[in-house]
Amino acid sequence: MQIYTKKSLIEKLQEIRQKGWILNTRPGNDGGIGNTLEDLLGIKENNLPIPNAAEWELKTQRLNTTSLVTLFHLEPSPRALRIVSNILLPKYGWRHKEAGRKYPIGEMSFRQTISGDRRSDRGFKVVVDRNAKKVLISFDASAVDPRHKQWLQSVKQRAGLGELDPQPYWGFNDLKHKAGTKLLNCFLVLAECRRDEKGQLWFRYSKIYILESFSLDGLLKGLEEGFVFIDFDARTGHNHGTKFRLRRNMLPCLYQKVTEI
């Protein structure tokens, strides 16, 4: 496991940029662009609440995507209830599009990308409660779009149409700890990508930014203002975890210092 200083990581990333097109080492995985860069750097996917490389986190993304950047994963409290798999998926989920095809006939899905400035079309919203120092998930049946009428009927039978009980939440302290240990400083690397005649995917890591000093208050404001999202990502067979995400061009807004190298 390679350990880098800020200086040596900058030099290594500049070397990789210099190399030009590099073959994807993780075919079939959307995360290949990041995993390939980790392989080049000689670092491992980090599954611990510690930073990737010394005190530095690495974020990689395609230049031509509009998809959100994932900041971190953190399951909501109360943790013991395993609320996503035990409540949200079975009581508020819907039939997965591939149920009976790619997945078993009963496969359910609960995928919601939600924020604090409006309700999703299924009635979910993020609430930042500064008094209780919690970020909460709220459900309002009256805000559900008519096109989800049938789903709403099923929710009524499964869970009733009141507020979530209990409401999933994250304590400010939990978020502060997570962000402080994982996201304090960040390299943002953007790559062009192309497929060759054989269908193989290649990346060219061409843009590198250094983001320093993460701000938790920026994250909370982002949730309130609607540019930070909480992304539930569960189906019956695999809960990919609950993520905090945002638009790439807003990532620098969460840091006090931004430099392009």
Next chain:
DNA sequence: GGTACCTGGAT
């Protein structure tokens, strides 16, 4: 082996 994380997507 299940859970909670990791790496990220397309339309």
Next chain:
DNA sequence: TATCCAGGTAC
């Protein structure tokens, strides 16, 4: 922009 979604690993 919002609503869907992918494979993989540590413990």
